[in-house]
Amino acid sequence: MSLTREEVEKIALLARLEISDEEMSGFVENLSNIIDFVEQLAAAPVDGVTPMAHPLDMHQRLRADDVSEADQRDLFQQNAPAVEAGLYLVPRVIE
Amino acid sequence: MDIHASTLSELSAGLAAGEYSSEELTRHYLGRIEQHADLNAFITVLPEQALESARAADQRRREGEAGPLTGIPLAHKDIFCTRGILTTCGSKILSNFKSPYDATVVQRLDAAGMVLLGKTNMDEFAMGSSNETSWYGPCQNPWDESRVPGGSSGGSAAAVAARLAPVATGTDTGGSIRQPAALTGITGLKPTYGRVSRFGMIAFASSLDQGGILALSAEDAAHVLGAMAGFDANDSTSVDRPVPDYAGDIAAADLGGLRIGVPGEFFEEGLDPDVATAVRDALGVLEGLGATLVDVELPHLGLSVPTYYVVAPAEASSNLSRFDGVRYGYRAEGVSDLLDLYRRSRGEGFGAEVKRRIMTGTYALSAGYYDAYYLQAQKVRQLITDDFRKAFTKVDVVMGPTTPTPAFGIGDKTDDPITMYLNDIYTIAANLAGLPAMSVPCGLVEGLPVGLQMVGGHFEESQLLGIAHRYQGATDWHRRMPEGY
Numbered sequence: 001m002s003l004t005r006e007e008v009e010k011i012a013l014l015a016r017l018e019i020s021d022e023e024m025s026g027f028v029e030n031l032s033n034i035i036d037f038v039e040q041l042a043a044a045p046v047d048g049v050t051p052m053a054h055p056l057d058m059h060q061r062l063r064a065d066d067v068s069e070a071d072q073r074d075l076f077q078q079n080a081p082a083v084e085a086g087l088y089l090v091p092r093v094i095e
Numbered sequence: 096m097d098i099h100a101s102t103l104s105e106l107s108a109g110l111a112a113g114e115y116s117s118e119e120l121t122r123h124y125l126g127r128i129e130q131h132a133d134l135n136a137f138i139t140v141l142p143e144q145a146l147e148s149a150r151a152a153d154q155r156r157r158e159g160e161a162g163p164l165t166g167i168p169l170a171h172k173d174i175f176c177t178r179g180i181l182t183t184c185g186s187k188i189l190s191n192f193k194s195p196y197d198a199t200v201v202q203r204l205d206a207a208g209m210v211l212l213g214k215t216n217m218d219e220f221a222m223g224s225s226n227e228t229s230w231y232g233p234c235q236n237p238w239d240e241s242r243v244p245g246g247s248s249g250g251s252a253a254a255v256a257a258r259l260a261p262v263a264t265g266t267d268t269g270g271s272i273r274q275p276a277a278l279t280g281i282t283g284l285k286p287t288y289g290r291v292s293r294f295g296m297i298a299f300a301s302s303l304d305q306g307g308i309l310a311l312s313a314e315d316a317a318h319v320l321g322a323m324a325g326f327d328a329n330d331s332t333s334v335d336r337p338v339p340d341y342a343g344d345i346a347a348a349d350l351g352g353l354r355i356g357v358p359g360e361f362f363e364e365g366l367d368p369d370v371a372t373a374v375r376d377a378l379g380v381l382e383g384l385g386a387t388l389v390d391v392e393l394p395h396l397g398l399s400v401p402t403y404y405v406v407a408p409a410e411a412s413s414n415l416s417r418f419d420g421v422r423y424g425y426r427a428e429g430v431s432d433l434l435d436l437y438r439r440s441r442g443e444g445f446g447a448e449v450k451r452r453i454m455t456g457t458y459a460l461s462a463g464y465y466d467a468y469y470l471q472a473q474k475v476r477q478l479i480t481d482d483f484r485k486a487f488t489k490v491d492v493v494m495g496p497t498t499p500t501p502a503f504g505i506g507d508k509t510d511d512p513i514t515m516y517l518n519d520i521y522t523i524a525a526n527l528a529g530l531p532a533m534s535v536p537c538g539l540v541e542g543l544p545v546g547l548q549m550v551g552g553h554f555e556e557s558q559l560l561g562i563a564h565r566y567q568g569a570t571d572w573h574r575r576m577p578e579g580y
Contacts (some may be wrong), residue, residue, distance in 0.1 A: 003458075008454070011454045011457050011461070012454060013438075014457050014461065015412060015441075015450075015453050015454055015457040016416075016434070016437040016438050016441055017283020017438060017441050017442050017445070017450055017453060017454065018435075018438035018439050018441070018442030018443075019442060019450070020442075026447075027101050027447075027450070027451065027454065029453055030512055031451065031454055031455060031458070032510075033512070033513055034404060034451070034455050034512065034513065035458070037401055037404065037516075038401040038404055038405050038459075038468065038472075038494075039515050040398070040401050041398060041402060041405065041468075041471050041472055041475050042396055042467065042471065044395070044471070044474070044475045044478065045478075046471065046474035046475060046478065049474040049477050049478060050474075051470055051473035051474050051476075051477065052473050052474070052475060052476045052477040052480060053302070053473065054302060054304065054332075054529075055288040055289075055480070055527070055528060055530075056287075056288060056289055056334065056529055056553065058289070058334070059331070060331065063328070063332060064165075067319075072195065075195045076195055076422075076423075078193070079191075079192055079193065079195070079422070079423035079424070080422055080423060081420065081421070081423075081424075081425075081426035084267070084428070085144070088421050088422060090433055090436060091423055091430055091431070091432050091433050091435075091436055092432075093432075093433055094362050095506070
């Protein structure tokens with residue numbers, strides 16, 4: 001196993017995922033296998049190779065900072081689990 | 096002949112000749128979707144809306160305003176946002192999400208007068224090669240209902256193969272159009288990265304994702320690509336380049352002098368010998384049409400799967416952070432605080448494969464590991480892309496099998512993620528390099544379809560479609576239908 005249970009628990013916390021106890025041992029095994037599998041990249045001959053960020057030699061397109069969107073808050077909030085007075089509701093953050 | 100045995104191009108001619116109306120066509124396909132509901136190809140069917148669109152298309156035709164796609168029914172993969180219509184991406188976390196806007200692809204095909212029948216089943220967030228990770232359950236392959244249709248665009252592939260829709264959209268991040276097209280005996284096209292707008296196409300791995308088409312012929316795909324492709328200011332990676340007349344170009348295609356590169360790496364261990372034979376026979380047909388076969392090398396092809404399983408999960412872990420249980424989508428009940436809200440909404444809302452990929456990506460990007468995994472993978476990605484660049488100095492197109500085997504059984508590969516990942520060994524490299532690629536049906540192995548894969552240079556869609564069109568003029572594999580449909 002290249003990953004321990006504690007390491008996977010830490011990854012799950014960083015990724016904001018709750019993993020049940022029953023699921024955890026399976027994930028420790030799967031993720032270890034995946035990490036072992038991708039380890040073969042370490043042996044690739046990459047000296048002097050520029051990392052590739054994008055498939056085409058493109059530059060980021062810029063545009064003028066103009067307002068182009070209309071306010072559609074009410075429409076967007078129809079998909080929200082809990083709203084009130086145009087605000088999204090979450091559990092209390094500040095006491 | 097039954098209407099649904101027709102290709103889109105034939106239906107277009109039938110509509111133009113007044114043999115049937117779009118409303119009649121639409122009723123026919125809606126009836127077939129209902130009749131074959133057991134395939135589980137659709138997540139949402141839209142009978143009323145479809146009939147309304149069909150009547151509008153018929154009206155447009157009466158007014159002399161119809162184009163080649165006006166009145167033709169289609170299905171969208173449920174990854175494309177559709178205004179006011181459920182858009183789930185195959186996930187519980189979006190099982191209550193009605194998009195407030197249309198994807199650019201949806202807008203464009205709607206403007207062409209196409210009639211939306213419904214939204215198709217898919218692997219959750221397009222993460223899978225069998226359609227088995229869908230929260231809506233697996234989709235069946237119409238050639239053998241105990242087998243998978245491939246994935247992630249499995250519902251679109253099954254729907255077109257079973258003639259429940261004459262054409263469907265799909266997306267391809269590592270083979271998600273080509274692999275299901277191969278396993279269901281239809282024609283699949285993944286265009287060049289940036290050719291089709293990603294706006295409103297729910298993001299998985301943004302440097303790899305590309306929308307495309309699952310169709311019954313290259314000619315059909317050419318018609319639809321012409322309407323789908325083109326610059327979109329709403330997608331920062333959309334390419335501002337004129338859209339060729341694909342349908343016109345393929346009619347003029349000539350394979351005389353065409354150089355086809357055949358990489359030895361596509362025919363190594365792991366390839367089913369009967370699939371290899373079918374692919375070599377197809378290459379023989381192309382030789383007979385005037386093409387020359389040339390040996391080429393893609394020495395780093397074997398590293399494409401591990402490269403992909405760093406790059407794609409890394410991008411996914413970032414893209415899927417937007418699902419937070421606050422602004423839209425599923426929210427867990429009875430949470431104690433904000434962290435608990437995030438963790439439980441995501442923990443309950445995502446399936447196992449999506450969680451695996453988010454965690455793989457989170458690990459690969461985490462402090463201390465970034466150079467060893469993500470940066471290294473981006474360098475190997477460059478090596479793989481350079482292999483193609485070198486091959487394209489000698490040849491016009493590269494060909495081989497789309498998949499190592501025909502369709503496998505539902506449940507056969509769900510226990511071991513890596514076995515599942517290796518299904519995409521031949522398809523992933525085109526995504527890493529951003530190249531256009533197709534799968535074309537080229538035979539049956541024990542009654543199951545297999546595909547010939549063609550990979551072209553950037554923006555060479557016309558050439559790929561033209562080759563496939565000539566091949567389909569000389570063979571009839573693309574006209575074969577699964578029994579009972």
